[in-house]
Amino acid sequence: MSDKPLIPVYLDLVPCHGCGACAEVAPDLFGMDQSVERPFLKADEGPENEVRQAIAYCPNDCITTDEE
Ligand code: SF4
Secondary structure, three states: OOOOOEEEOEEOOOOOOOOOHHHHHOOOOEEEEOOOOEEEEOOOEEEHHHHHHHHHHOOOOOEEOOOO
């Protein structure tokens, strides 16, 4: 993950419907558990651009970070 700034990433599965967009746009941060069709976090923080892209692509606002 080189020297890019890292920010926290949180995943709330309650509103998640398993579309898989997070794992497609940020495969280093999210995997998909195909047995339950829900994503899981691979890390508790990631490069800011990847975290923000995953947040932007999630249709159900399941993904968050710490906001200042
Ligand atoms: S993008 Fe959001 S709704 Fe879709 S699988 Fe990921 S967390 Fe769930």
